Structure formats: structure tokens, C-alpha cells
Amino acid sequence: MKRRVFSGARPTGRQHLGNYLGAIQNYVNLQDEYDCIYCIVDIHALTSLEDTGGLQKNIHEMMLDWLAAGLDPQKSILFVQSHVPEVMQLHTLLSMVTPLGWLLRVPTFKEKAKLQPQNINYGLVGYPVLMTADIVLYKAEVVPVGEDQLPHLELAREIARRFNNLFGNTFPEPEAKLTSFPLILGLDGKEKMSKQLGNDIELALSPQETTERVMTAVTDPARRYRTDPGHPEICNIYRLQGYINPLELDSIGERCRSADIGCVDCKMLLAQKINATLEPLRERRAVLATKPQYITDVLLDGAQRARVIAAETLSEVKQKMGLI
Ligand code: TRP
16 A cells, blocks of 8 residues: 655745745655645644735646646645544544643744744644644655745654554554755745745746746845856755756856856846746646636535545544543
8 A cells, every 4th residue: 555645835826936846846746656646735724813804816727837837636635624524523532632831832833933922822832732643643654845944744743653652553643754955945045945035936826927027036136247156056946956957057057167158147047947847737727717717616525535535534533532
């Protein structure tokens, strides 16, 4: 039997290059070797309560990018978290075996609390418990995530272990599978690429919009004139070339160092390569965008398949905890 993969991502709407290189590509590649379940975590999105009016649209846009990128509903289960309400029951049950101290120590909780001091809600503290419920509800063994999720995964392992100790072996301890590019910096070259920070390149942009975005990127600050030699090792555009254009990386580095090309030339090369790489995805996306009912059907079918597994685990958990 294939091992099971589970991963979740918040409904952030149109996906960007960081999502693609850091997560989606990896999700796609795992589909043959593993039994994959990918979830859009709409309940997690409520912990920060921004723009809940846009949730449905964000889910739809995100699914368009996922499907266009090659996530295949024939191979994998693709669904929306709240469509499988069993996860909320499991979250409550797991909360009984999770010491509060573990949750208050999680670095992402401390960061969130600082980011939204006016809204440090109970759900924010329980965020990793819900994430654990996501994973163990399907008894997933492998969880592809970025570096920033490692503390959550560690907690998931601890909660699973504790449940197993208290009630008998039930859940595998899920292991993180770091993606090959666990951290993609944005166009500012400082922070992780993110829609919120506005330093991203959306996959669904037109080729021309893509080029315009790339042109705004920060490069080597010491290179003020076209004739100055560049320092590719400190330049984020060069790093992006490495992900998108690996075969030409050495020659680009050389030509930057010798001032044979300037930053504008380098960005043109990058933009062209991004556009060429994304062209098939963009074509598939345009077709899918004309079929909204298809997206709805894929998610409905995914939720149905997920619920079969979820119901079985939940009933086992309830039995072990003495509820039935
Ligand atoms: N916390 C993850 C993030 O912010 C999203 C997530 C929710 C997740 N549940 C998950 C990731 C389960 C992996 C497995 O990116």
C-alpha cells in the first residue's frame, strides 16, 4: 500500500510563484508515489478573520491554480477543510490531550499574538491542534511543508504520541517532508514571498504583467551603474534564476560579475523564463476558469471521499476515549 501524504494550505486566492515553487510543484510530484490528500484549510483562515466575505472566491481561485498546475482529482483527494466537519470533532477531542503549555510555546502563536494583539482568540491558540486533527484524521504519515511549519509538525507528533500512550496505538507520528525550495523570498529580497506583503508574482498574471513585476525587484544594492560588477550571491533575482532557470545559472552569474549583463537584462531573462515555464499552466487555467461547476464538483467529490476515511478514524477515536 502507498504511504499517505496530507498537506493543507490556507485559502489565499490566486497563488504566486512562491506557492508554486515551495509547495504546489512538490504536491504534484508526490501524487504517483503516495496516496495524497490536499486540503484548503478554510477554518484555519478564520483565526485571523480578515475578509471572510472573500473566502469562497479565494477557494475557487486557489483550486484553479492547483488544478492548472497538475493536481489531479483522479489521483489525489482535493477538498475544503470545512466540508469534512469530522475534523472539528477530532480537534475538540485532541484538545483534551494537549497541555496548554505546549501551545503557548509555539513560535507562530507568539508571532500571531504580536501581529493581531486586538484579536488573540482561542482558535489561534488551538491552531496547531486543528492542524494535527487535519493530519491524523487521515492517519497520514508524510506531510510536505515549508520550514515555517516545522514547529507545528513537531507538536502534531507530540499530540499523536500522547494520544497513543493514553488510549492505545492509533495514529502514526506524522513526519515533515521539507520541499526542495522551502523558502522563496519575495521581490523585496527580504521577506518570504507573500500576497499580504505585496512582494509576490501571481501565476495567473499575463506575460507582460509578469515582466513588469520582475522589473520592480530589488537586486544587488551595491550595483549602481550598469558598468559596476554585480554580486550574484547576494542577489535575490539570481536566486530566483536558480529555481526557474537552473541550466543558465552559472553563465548568468559570470556575466553579472563581469558586468556583461545589467540587472535589467538579467530580469528580462528571468521574466522570459517564468513566462515560458508557466505558459502551459496559464493555458489550462484559462480553460478551467470557464467551467466553475467543474471546480465545485471536484471539491464535492473530494469531500465525499475524505469523509469516508474521516468517519472511520473518528469512530475509532470515540471508542478508544470511551464515548461509544
Ligand atoms: N498551517 C499551515 C500553513 O499555514 C496550513 C495547514 C493546516 C497544514 N493544516 C495543515 C499544513 C495540515 C500541513 C498539514 O501553511
